[in-house]
Amino acid sequence: MTDGHLPDEALARLVRAEAGKIAALLTxxxxxxxxxxxxxxxxxxxxxxxxxRDGVPANPGGWLALAARRRAIDRxxxxxxxxxxxxxxxxxxxxxxxxxxxxxxxxxxxxALAPETRLALTLRAVLGLTTGQIARAFLVPEATLAQRIVxxxxxxxxxxxxxxxxxxxxxxxxxxxxxxxxxxxxNAGYLAAHASPAAELAEDAVWLADLICAQLPRExxxxxxxxxxxxxxxRAGTRLDAEGALVPLNEQDRSSWDGAMIARAQRILARAAAxxxxxxxxxxxxxxxxxxxxxxxxxxxxxxxxxxxDLLLRYDGSPIVRLNRAVALAEVEGPELALHExxxxxxxLDGYYLLHATRGELLSRLDRVNEAHDANLRAYELATxxxxxxxxxxxxxxxxxxx
Amino acid sequence: xxxxxxxxxxxxxxxxxxxxxxxAVYQEIFGWFDRNGxxxxxxxAELQPVSTATTVKAADSPGGKPVVVDGxxxxxxxxxxxxxxxxxxxxxxxxxxxxxxxxxxxxGVAVEIRPIVExxx
Numbered sequence: 001m002t003d004g005h006l007p008d009e010a011l012a013r014l015v016r017a018e019a020g021k022i023a024a025l026l027t028x029x030x031x032x033x034x035x036x037x038x039x040x041x042x043x044x045x046x047x048x049x050x051x052x053r054d055g056v057p058a059n060p061g062g063w064l065a066l067a068a069r070r071r072a073i074d075r076x077x078x079x080x081x082x083x084x085x086x087x088x089x090x091x092x093x094x095x096x097x098x099x100x101x102x103x104x105x106x107x108x109x110x111x112a113l114a115p116e117t118r119l120a121l122t123l124r125a126v127l128g129l130t131t132g133q134i135a136r137a138f139l140v141p142e143a144t145l146a147q148r149i150v151x152x153x154x155x156x157x158x159x160x161x162x163x164x165x166x167x168x169x170x171x172x173x174x175x176x177x178x179x180x181x182x183x184x185x186x187n188a189g190y191l192a193a194h195a196s197p198a199a200e201l202a203e204d205a206v207w208l209a210d211l212i213c214a215q216l217p218r219e220x221x222x223x224x225x226x227x228x229x230x231x232x233x234x235r236a237g238t239r240l241d242a243e244g245a246l247v248p249l250n251e252q253d254r255s256s257w258d259g260a261m262i263a264r265a266q267r268i269l270a271r272a273a274a275x276x277x278x279x280x281x282x283x284x285x286x287x288x289x290x291x292x293x294x295x296x297x298x299x300x301x302x303x304x305x306x307x308x309x310d311l312l313l314r315y316d317g318s319p320i321v322r323l324n325r326a327v328a329l330a331e332v333e334g335p336e337l338a339l340h341e342x343x344x345x346x347x348x349l350d351g352y353y354l355l356h357a358t359r360g361e362l363l364s365r366l367d368r369v370n371e372a373h374d375a376n377l378r379a380y381e382l383a384t385x386x387x388x389x390x391x392x393x394x395x396x397x398x399x400x401x402x403x
Numbered sequence: 404x405x406x407x408x409x410x411x412x413x414x415x416x417x418x419x420x421x422x423x424x425x426x427a428v429y430q431e432i433f434g435w436f437d438r439n440g441x442x443x444x445x446x447x448a449e450l451q452p453v454s455t456a457t458t459v460k461a462a463d464s465p466g467g468k469p470v471v472v473d474g475x476x477x478x479x480x481x482x483x484x485x486x487x488x489x490x491x492x493x494x495x496x497x498x499x500x501x502x503x504x505x506x507x508x509x510x511g512v513a514v515e516i517r518p519i520v521e522x523x524x
Binding site for chain 1: 445
């Protein structure tokens with residue numbers, strides 16, 4: 001292949017002799033003079049570098065033509081990609097093909113973007129929410145959010161984040177990022193009153209999980225998330241009472257849960273389980289399914305729930321999961337042991353209302369009335385959502401007792 | 404797409420790495436550049452230690468003359484040890500390449516990927 005090294009001037013002459021011919025040929029074939037010209041220039045740079053190092057190949061003209069053609073194709077692809085991106089990122093959310101939307105979703109959730117940007121971009125570019133709607137759902141000033149979205153779009157285009165569904169070794173962590181954003185979107189709408197704009201966010205998140213599963217039907221964690229969201233959504237109508245206060249699970253009217261939605265979630269969860277690749281979303285769905293299965297709050301299989309929490313801890317050892325496990329522990333082993341567990345989390349979750357609300361609940365079951373009142377008061381101060389505040393207000397007024 | 408990749412490290416942490424280990428990785432780095440030769444565009448350099456750096460800074464007061472000072476432009480512990488220009492299809496390809504950078508075995512090492520402004524595209 002190599003027929004020796006040439007001095008630079010000889011190389012340059014050789015390249016010049018071929019370059020004009022190749023550019024003309026390429027322009028005719030791809031019909032774009034600028035791209036052909038740039039591709040040939042790139043090929044020349046590569047040729048000089050490689051030939052200086054490895055010697056001139058037997059057919060320098062053929063080498064250059066091939067290199068130029070490859071680069072022209074690359075540039076054409078990049079331009080098409082740019083146009084697709086611009087179209088999809090345009091202010092009118094386009095109803096693209098489902099696989100385009102999935103690719104867009106993966107681009108919006110790319111790890112090169114900040115987590116809060118991923119969520120905002122997904123809601124804007126994939127779900128088509130307005131900047132104002134997103135800002136209200138996350139209690140962020142609209143200008144801040146608009147800027148976050150603009151910067152995110154700019155980064156996708158200028159940093160070369162590709163509009164493709166990843167494959168191979170990257171897929172598990174990239175999919176996890178996408179599922180996280182979908183779950184966060186759901187949580188933003190979870191406590192919203194029925195038919196309010198934020199409640200639509202929860203429905204949109206379910207739609208998104210559905211889209212992911214339709215395109216990636218063999219990803220058990222994607223199926224697990226869809227099952228989880230359907231199970232949570234099946235109780236959307238009973239989560240708040242007429243005054244907008246949060247209704248705890250054990251006080252909800254189970255006959256009003258959406259049975260068809262629950263049945264669908266269970267079929268999806270069974271499909272996920274058939275892969276024998278458990279994960280945190282499948283386990284959380286299994287936990288939600290335990291509640292859906294119980295004919296009454298009293299008949300809940302708390303031992304199974306506790307066992308599932310122990311499994312979940314292997315995938316997600318966060319203090320939030322440990323707090324939820326303590327609630328199940330109270331039902332299985334009694335409030336005293338559970339209180340011990342909750343107090344072990346006091347430092348990590350001190351700013352989280354649910355730690356104090358759970359503590360208050362356990363203390364009142366132990367008839368430690370004054371301490372229960374203090375804990376409920378602290379929970380009340382920390383609660384951020386109106387529905388939580390209302391529930392705690394009632395607790396403070398009755399069971400928590402007055403000093 | 405063309406990107407500059409900037410190799411940074413923490414010289415204070417580098418000192419803790421045994422000499423033989425440093426040399427072994429240096430050899431791996433040569434192999435890395437060889438293996439990935441097709442992804443590099445012209446340019447790039449390994450830099451002399453930061454103790455050799457000189458910085459020209461804008462004057463503190465408006466209208467003043469720029470001042471010349473000893474040392475790097477930034478007080479940061481992380482320092483740029485070199486840079487390369489790569490030409491790869493997209494950011495994922497750049498990340499995949501950078502992930503295999505042999506020095507990432509050492510604490511404090513980081514590689515920044517920055518797209519190059521390409522005029523007329």
